[in-house]
Amino acid sequence: xxxxxxxxxxxxxxxxxxxxxxxxxxxxxxxxxxxxxxxxxxxxxxxxxxxxxxxxxxxxxxxxxxxxxxxxxxxxxxxxxxxxxxxxxxxxxxxxxxxxxxxxxxxxxxxxxxxxxxxxxxxxxxxxxxxxxxxxxxxxxxxxxxxxxxxxxxxxxxxxxxxxxxxxxxxxxxxxxxxxxxxxxxxxxxxxxxxxxxxxxxxxxxxxxxxxxxxxxxxxxxxxxxxxxxxxxxxxxxxxxxxxxxxxxxxxxxxxxxxxxxxxxxxxxxxxxxxxxxxxxxxxxxxxxxxxxxxxxxxxxxxxxxxxxxxxxxxxxxxxxxxxxxxxxxxxxxxxxxxxxxxxxxxx
Ligand code: AHG
Ligand code: MN
Ligand code: MN
Numbered sequence: 384x385x386x387x388x389x390x391x392x393x394x395x396x397x398x399x400x401x402x403x404x405x406x407x408x409x410x411x412x413x414x415x416x417x418x419x420x421x422x423x424x425x426x427x428x429x430x431x432x433x434x435x436x437x438x439x440x441x442x443x444x445x446x447x448x449x450x451x452x453x454x455x456x457x458x459x460x461x462x463x464x465x466x467x468x469x470x471x472x473x474x475x476x477x478x479x480x481x482x483x484x485x486x487x488x489x490x491x492x493x494x495x496x497x498x499x500x501x502x503x504x505x506x507x508x509x510x511x512x513x514x515x516x517x518x519x520x521x522x523x524x525x526x527x528x529x530x531x532x533x534x535x536x537x538x539x540x541x542x543x544x545x546x547x548x549x550x551x552x553x554x555x556x557x558x559x560x561x562x563x564x565x566x567x568x569x570x571x572x573x574x575x576x577x578x579x580x581x582x583x584x585x586x587x588x589x590x591x592x593x594x595x596x597x598x599x600x601x602x603x604x605x606x607x608x609x610x611x612x613x614x615x616x617x618x619x620x621x622x623x624x625x626x627x628x629x630x631x632x633x634x635x636x637x638x639x640x641x642x643x644x645x646x647x648x649x650x651x652x653x654x655x656x657x658x659x660x661x662x663x664x665x666x667x668x669x670x671x672x673x674x675x676x677x678x679x680x681x682x683x684x685x686x687x688x689x690x691x692x693x694x695x696x697x698x699x700x701x702x703x704x705x706x707x708x709x710x711x712x713x714x715x716x717x718x719x720x721x722x723x724x725x726x727x728x729x730x731x
Contacts, residue, residue, distance in 0.1 A: 390416050390554060390565045390574035400560055408542060408558070411468040411493055411518060416554060416574060418462035419514055419546040422455045422500070423567065426512065426548045435507050443478040444693060451506050452476055455499035455514065469493040470521060470528045473692060475661045480533055480692060493541075494519040494532050498661035501545075502629020511549035513631025517665035518542040533660070533692065537685030543665035545631045555581065555635070557672040583675035586704040587641025588619045591626045591633040599649035603680065603713035607645075610708065630657065634666055634700060638673055643705035647680065647697045655679070655697035659689055663698050676706040680713040 394409045401408070429435055429451065438448040456476040463472050467487040473480040473496045483489070498515040505512055518541050521532045544556025552567040554574050564578030590611045597605065611622040625642070627633050633644045646657050657663050667677030667684035677684040677700040687696060699709045 387568075388576040390576075393563065393565070393576055397558065397560070400558070407468045407492055408518070410466060411463075411495070412542065412544075412556065414462045414466035414468065415459070415495075415516055415544070418458045419552075419554060420567070420572065420574075421458050421462075422451075422514065423546070423548055423552045425451065425454060426506075429506060430509070442476050444475075448476065449500070449503045449506055451512075452500045452503050459497055459499050459514070459516075463495055464488065467491060469495045469518075471495070471533060472497065473533050473660060474499060475658060475693070480530065482527065484527075489527065492521055494521055494528065494535075496533065496660040496665070498658070501631045501662065502627070505627070505629050510629065511547055511627060511632040512629050513548060513635075514546040515631060515662055515665050516544055517660065517668070530692070534689045536688055537659075537664035537667055540664060540668045540685075543668040545635070545665065545669065547631050547635050549632060549635075553577070553635075555638075555669065557669050559668075559672065562669055562673045581638060581673050583638045583670060583673045584641030584702055585674070587637065587643065587702040588622045589625050589637055589640060589642030590622050590645070590705070591624070591637060591642060592645040592647075593626060593628070594624065596649045596651075599651060600647055601680075601713070601717035603709070603715065603717035604645065604647045606712045606716050607709045610712065630662055630666065634670065637701045638670065638675070641702045641705075643699060643701040643709060645699050645709065647699070652695065654695045656695060657698055659684070659687060659694045659696045660692065663696050663700075666700060667698075670700050674703070675701055676703045678706055678710055680717065681710060 394412050398409050434450050438450045438453045440448045460472055463469050464483050468491050470488055470491040471480050471482050471494045475498045496517040501513040501515050519535050521528050523532055542558045546554045553564055555564040562581040565574035566577040568575050648655050663684050670677050679697045699706050
């Protein structure tokens, strides 16, 4: 096994970084890794078994669920239930958080927020999809964990990560001490360290946004897009436009190559589309740990105080110089309400 470091070995090695850790967080990360391998197996054979297409149901946000959304949701809840290390799972696919009431789990220290399958509109056409997860320590000391234990600021995360089911499958995670990426070696069924200490380039040339929504964007975003498309050799503009439609895949590419991913408010989604707890906070934690930034246009994503489980926000995330420029234009042309409001509605 010389030269190969598996995710399991790496997690155990890093456990010593946390004086309070007794192994629960390591086991929790291991449980998530195992569930993602089961989801990966189904994603890989999606055209061969009856798992493509709509489930015929909608989630609380009114979005149609795919069969694989439902399958992935079940796999992660099941792994986290039997693992015994978390007392609540909050998932994008359930109306309310799932409290795990078994004798072992009810006193467990951790809360997990999860987007079991990100980019599900891409499943049927064989394009990369992902899983995003976020882990918090429970705040309450006794009794049953409650919604207040889930509604923590992003700065309180103890770990976050994503899995990308792409041309290869990767798991990327942080525990607040940098970001490391592991590629699944299908021949041994293990995630192996392939991208140690990942860093997002300070500047980049890729912008990722659903430009079809252009007419509905805040003025600050329209100004940023014009800036991105103007010729300027010194700043390597015009930039390149790349948009997959799976947040995980778009941000993963920009993390490696340098770029900005934006999902702003639109007139159809006045609070933004992406979910703070399941998508924006974990990706913001990872990108900040890799040296990047994540903002809702004016405020740091990780400083937003959540008031609702399925809360949405606008997001600008990636290379710090690019996010800064977007923030400057947002501040000038589309001021945002200050932190502490119920949401982050734009004044356009
Ligand atoms: P999900 O599949 O978990 O609902 O997430 C989809 C998200 C995100 O992954 C993606 O970047 C974005 O929605 C795409 O939205 P548009 O189709 O509106 O561009
Ligand atoms: Mn998603
Ligand atoms: Mn999803």
